Amino acid sequence: MTVDRRRRSFGPVVLVGLASAGLTALAGHKPWVGFGDAVVNSGGGLGRPEVEALALVALAAWGVLLVTRSRARRAVAVLAVVAGVAAAALAVHGLLDDRPVDIGWFSYDDAQPTPHKTAWGWIALGGAVLTTLAALAAFRAAPGWPEMGRKYDAPAGAAAPAVPLQEQSSIDVWKALDQGNDPTADRTTERPE
Template sequence: MTGRRGFGAVVGAGLASAVLAAVAGRQPWAHGSAPGGLGELSATVEAGKVPAAGALSLVVLACWGVLLVTRGVVRRVVAVVGVLASLGLALAVVVGHSTAPDRVRDAYRELGVDRPDVSLSGWYWVAVVATLLTLVTTVAAVRLVPTWPEMGRKYDAPVDSASPSTGQPPGERDNLDLWKAMDEGRDPTA
C-alpha cells in the first residue's frame, strides 16, 4: 500500500490501536482472589495497573493527531517519536507481564492473605495486541509518510503580519485606512 490508499488504512489502524492501547493501559492487567471465599479485594485492584502503558499509549495517539496536520520534516520526526513511544509501550507490556502480578501479590500480603490466586487479566492480552498494532502502524508511518497527502496551505498563518498595501501592522492602521481598502475592493483583514 502506497500513497493515498495506504494513508487511510495505516492512519485508521494506527488510531484504533492507539485508542485500544489507551483503554487497556488504564485497566488492571493482573487480578487475584483470596482463598476462603474472599474473592478479589478492592484494595488490590490498583496494584494490577501499569500507568506507564496508559501514558505511552496517549503519546502514540497524540502523534497520530499531529501527523494528520503537519507536513514535511516535522511529520517524519513526529512519526519517529510515535515509533519510540510504541517501543516504550512494548517495553511497558513486557515488564508489566511480571510486575503487575507481583504487585497484586504484595497488596494481598499487606492485607494478610498469604497465598492469593493471582493471574493476568484479559486487559493484558488486549494491551499486547494493541501494542503490536501500534508498533506496526507507526513503523509503516515512518516509511510511508513522504507519500501521504498533506493538508493545504490555505489556512496557514501569514508569514508577515504587515499590511501589503501600507506596510503597517494591523494594530496601527486607523479606521480610514480600513474603509479605503474596502472601497478599493481589497480585504482589510488580510
C-alpha cells in the first residue's frame, strides 16, 4: 500500500472503527432475549456486559490511536484487534447459549411466554467483526497516517528563570499558566504584611 493510499484510508478506517466499536458497546448493553412480543429491559440482566466492556476497550483504543505515533499506534491497533476478536467470540457464545432464562420476576396471568433471541446479538457480532477488520487495517496502514503535531506534546524544555510575581505582567502570568507552570512558585520577595 502506498503512502498516499494509506493517508486516504485514515478517515474511513477510523470512522468505521469508532462506529462499529460504539455499535458493539450499545448492542452489548441491550437485551439479547425477549419474551413473546415483549423485549426485556436490560435491567433484567439479559444483556451481555462482557461484550459491552470489550467494545468500550476497543473504542478507547481508537481514541488513543488518534493521538499516538508510529510504534505506539501499531501497539494500540493490536489491542483493538484483540478486544474485537474477544468481543466477537463472546457474542458468538451469547448467540449459541441456550441456558434457560429465569423469568420468575415477571407476572403473567396466562402461561409464561417462550423466550426468543433478539437481533442485538447479531448486531454485536457484526460490530465486533467490523471493529476487528478496521483495527487490522489500522495496524497495516498506521505508519503512513498523519500524526498530531509536536506542538500538542508536553513542554520538554528547561524552565524559565523565576521572576517575582510583582514584576510579571498579567500576560506573562497567563502564559505561565497555559504552559503548566505556577507563576507564584519560587518567589524571591516576601509578601508585604
